[in-house]
Amino acid sequence: xxxxxxxxxxxxxxxxxxxxxxxxxxxxxxxxxxxxxxxxxxxxxxxxxxxxxxxxxxxxxxxxxxxxxxxxxxxxxxxxxxxxxxxxxxxxxxxxxxxxxxxxxxxxxxxxxxxxxxxxxxxxxxxxxxxxxxxxxxxxxxxxxxxxxxxxxxxxxxxxxxxxxxxxxxxxxxxxxxxxxxxxxxxxxxxxxxxxxxxxxxxxxxxxxxxxxxxxxxxxxxxxxxxxxxxxxxxxxxxxxxxxxxxxxxxxxxxxxxxxxxxxxxxxxxxxxxxxxxxxxxxxxxxxxxxxxxxxxxxxxxxxxxxxxxxxxxxxxxxxxxxxxxxxxxxxxxxxxxxxxxx
Numbered sequence: 001x002x003x004x005x006x007x008x009x010x011x012x013x014x015x016x017x018x019x020x021x022x023x024x025x026x027x028x029x030x031x032x033x034x035x036x037x038x039x040x041x042x043x044x045x046x047x048x049x050x051x052x053x054x055x056x057x058x059x060x061x062x063x064x065x066x067x068x069x070x071x072x073x074x075x076x077x078x079x080x081x082x083x084x085x086x087x088x089x090x091x092x093x094x095x096x097x098x099x100x101x102x103x104x105x106x107x108x109x110x111x112x113x114x115x116x117x118x119x120x121x122x123x124x125x126x127x128x129x130x131x132x133x134x135x136x137x138x139x140x141x142x143x144x145x146x147x148x149x150x151x152x153x154x155x156x157x158x159x160x161x162x163x164x165x166x167x168x169x170x171x172x173x174x175x176x177x178x179x180x181x182x183x184x185x186x187x188x189x190x191x192x193x194x195x196x197x198x199x200x201x202x203x204x205x206x207x208x209x210x211x212x213x214x215x216x217x218x219x220x221x222x223x224x225x226x227x228x229x230x231x232x233x234x235x236x237x238x239x240x241x242x243x244x245x246x247x248x249x250x251x252x253x254x255x256x257x258x259x260x261x262x263x264x265x266x267x268x269x270x271x272x273x274x275x276x277x278x279x280x281x282x283x284x285x286x287x288x289x290x291x292x293x294x295x296x297x298x299x300x301x302x303x304x305x306x307x308x309x310x311x312x313x314x315x316x317x318x319x320x321x322x323x324x325x326x327x328x329x330x331x332x333x334x335x336x337x338x339x340x341x342x343x
Contacts, residue, residue, distance in 0.1 A: 018034060031046055227260065227334050230260040231335075246315040247308050250315050
């Protein structure tokens with residue numbers, strides 16, 4: 001199963017791509033923004049969305065000349081689409097439940113690779129790293145792991161690959177990661193690993209995040225969803241700017257810019273900052289030239305957050321315009337980066 005694009009897999013064509021993009025974002029999007037994210041022509045998108053609106057699956061709202069759409073999660077079919085879009089998370093939770101039935105329990109069982117990163121397709125293996133019990137587990141461990149693999153194969157429809165080590169073997173292999181291929185492999189495992197049972201992989205090999213730092217993995221689908229949110233908030237900021245609601249325009253622009261930068265970090269680094277804004281700017285600056293340019297723009301944009309959202313004095317019109325301009329640049333940069341990294 002294509003677990004990164006389940007809606008598009010089961011609903012082919014433009015309809016599936018549009019529904020998949022809408023299902024990943026619980027927000028209104030302009031038709032143009034949705035068409036760009038879904039990779040569907042504007043005219044074709046408008047026709048498909050009109051038909052879906054007639055069925056009640058999509059809601060449409062006109063704001064002046066702009067048409068905003070969203071998945072109607074109160075509609076029965078819309079609920080099915082939303083659940084289907086969340087299939088990856090459901091599969092991971094069911095794998096955790098299956099792991100709870102292993103007998104004996106592992107020291108650790110981790111998911112890594114494409115499913116953990118969020119870009120697994122129908123041809124992807126489901127990669128797991130199992131650390132067997134300290135006493136080895138004997139025949140019961142091998143039988144239990146085989147049964148787990150069989151159930152996981154039925155659950156996902158994908159081939160299951162399990163690396164089975166004892167703890168000392170794992171640590172020696174990790175410590176001996178000298179050659180380039182080995183270093184890349186173990187770095188990938190450390191970056192991707194999602195714990196299904198037992199101890200966290202990073203703890204077992206002595207890795208830890210810096211104190212006070214928090215990073216969250218971002219899949220390709222997540223990065224695209226952040227971009228869609230950014231463009232939705234940008235549209236709201238532009239509408240508020242036209243209506244001369246300066247505080248709302250600037251506040252919406254800040255939210256648009258933050259989401260655009262989460263999309264950039266997700267596309268280039270596979271993660272986003274979960275800490276304060278300074279940490280987000282710092283992480284962004286590590287993402288090459290594009291990241292450094294975006295970090296400078298985000299730092300400038302964040303200066304408008306407090307005046308727009310917290311200060312009693314009204315936001316100046318010129319500052320609101322500058323905030324919306326910066327957010328638009330960040331959204332454009334995020335759009336280009338996601339397009340480039342998707343090739």
